[in-house]
Every structure is written in structure tokens, then in C-alpha cells.
Amino acid sequence: MSIEKTFEEKEQETVTEVEVNLPFNVFLFNDDWHSFDQVIKQIIKAVKCSIQKAKAITFEVHVRGKAVVFSGELQECLKVSSILEEIALHTQIVS
Numbered sequence: 486m487s488i489e490k491t492f493e494e495k496e497q498e499t500v501t502e503v504e505v506n507l508p509f510n511v512f513l514f515n516d517d518w519h520s521f522d523q524v525i526k527q528i529i530k531a532v533k534c535s536i537q538k539a540k541a542i543t544f545e546v547h548v549r550g551k552a553v554v555f556s557g558e559l560q561e562c563l564k565v566s567s568i569l570e571e572i573a574l575h576t577q578i579v580s
Contacts, residue, residue: 507580509562511555514575515546523572528554531568 513528521543528539532555545552555565559578566576 508556509559509578509580510553511562511565511569512551512577512579513542513546513554513569514551514577515549516575519572519574521547524574527569527572527574531555531565 513524521540524543524546525536525539528534528542529536532539534542542552542554554569554576555562557565559580562578566578569576
């Protein structure tokens, strides 16, 4: 019986590890308060991308209402989201 319990515990640990390491996405939502230039500059600051990439993301946010700005581990996504929100941009982290 104790062998089965040990196996169940290990199985649960494995499932937990996989869930924690899932990729997360930072979504940026459109608003009527920020200019294109403000958003572009903040995206560059948050994800350290080129101006062309930041312009493309900003345009997608404008047209579709939202766009994925960054994908990665939760801690990285929290940092990116925090930087974007410094100027009151609306973000959401989704797994």
C-alpha cells in the first residue's frame, strides 16, 4: 500500500510541475487614451523588441482590440505586464 501511495504522490508532483511550466501569454488591450507612440515605446521597454515589431503589435491591438505582446514563463510575463501597466495600459496574463 505504501508503494502505491508513493507512486500517486510522484504522479501528482509531475502534474504540478507541468502545470507550472506551461507557457503564458501577456495580452495588451486597446484603449482610447494612449497614442500609438506611447504604446510603441512601452512595448519596446517591456519586451526589448525592435521598433518594427512594436509597431506591428500596436497596430494589431488597434485593429483587433487585443494582441499577444509576450509569451513565456509566468515570472517573465508578470514583469512584462508590470512594465506595460506603468503607463496604465490594460494587460492580462493567460495560460
